[in-house]
Amino acid sequence: xxxxxxxxxxxxxxxxxxxxxxxxxxxxxxxxxxxxxxxxxxxxxxxxxxxxxxxxxxxxxxxxxxxxxxxxxxxxxxxxxxxxxxxxxxxxxxxxxxxxxxxxxxxxxxxxxxxxxxxxxxxxxxxxxxxxxxxxxxxxxxxxxxxxxxxxxxxxxxxxxxxxxxxxxxxxxxxxxxxxxxxxxxxxxxxxxxxxxxxxxxxxxxxxxxxxxxxxxxxxxxxxxxxxxxxxxxxxxxxxxxxx
Numbered sequence: 001x002x003x004x005x006x007x008x009x010x011x012x013x014x015x016x017x018x019x020x021x022x023x024x025x026x027x028x029x030x031x032x033x034x035x036x037x038x039x040x041x042x043x044x045x046x047x048x049x050x051x052x053x054x055x056x057x058x059x060x061x062x063x064x065x066x067x068x069x070x071x072x073x074x075x076x077x078x079x080x081x082x083x084x085x086x087x088x089x090x091x092x093x094x095x096x097x098x099x100x101x102x103x104x105x106x107x108x109x110x111x112x113x114x115x116x117x118x119x120x121x122x123x124x125x126x127x128x129x130x131x132x133x134x135x136x137x138x139x140x141x142x143x144x145x146x147x148x149x150x151x152x153x154x155x156x157x158x159x160x161x162x163x164x165x166x167x168x169x170x171x172x173x174x175x176x177x178x179x180x181x182x183x184x185x186x187x188x189x190x191x192x193x194x195x196x197x198x199x200x201x202x203x204x205x206x207x208x209x210x211x212x213x214x215x216x217x218x219x220x221x222x223x224x225x226x227x228x229x230x231x232x233x234x235x236x237x238x239x240x241x242x243x244x
Contacts, residue, residue, distance in 0.1 A: 029105025
């Protein structure tokens with residue numbers, strides 16, 4: 001198994017399809033997806049474009065449809081929910097399909113949709129993802145961060161490092177054998193440095209600071225937790241994730 005980490009969807013090689021690809025957007029799309037599926041949502045269908053979301057969701061029964069829209073950390077006007085995992089309670093999302101578009105995370109999922117296996121991961125469901133990937137043992141694994149509008153983000157890199165670190169420990173491989181690119185080595189180092197103080201890193205991250213200005217400290221605290229959800233968001237058709 002070789003793991004390749006890409007900081008943003010723009011960094012993904014255009015002419016290569018991996019055996020398994022994992023999208024990461026810790027603050028907050030993949031954390032929200034994992035939380036919604038753990039709370040009983042039927043599926044999460046992701047969109048890069050808000051107009052596409054509106055058009056596709058119209059065909060779904062209104063009582064089973066939840067439109068999730070976020071831009072710049074704020075809920076899109078006219079949508080049912082923003083991008084906070086705290087919105088995804090069982091009372092709100094059980095048996096519903098979430099039609100979701102966010103600033104960054106849903107673009108990453110769209111970029112890797114052609115991979116043989118597509119997963120969504122955050123810190124909250126790291127163990128579930130790691131256990132599945134280790135049992136599957138695909139030859140090539142991509143972990144794709146979402147960043148912020150094409151730029152590097154600390155929180156996605158540390159999460160990618162957390163996933164890679166757990167996988168690496170299970171494989172027994174050397175770092176040289178395991179790491180497919182330099183970004184993987186760097187992400188492992190970042191995670192090892194901050195693994196006991198992830199919330200502090202989130203406070204330093206530019207998007208963490210952006211969310212703090214919006215009054216979302218509780219979201220940061222929730223997203224910084226590790227292995228609290230036993231849920232595996234897996235793609236069953238392009239851009240549609242269910243609990244595997």
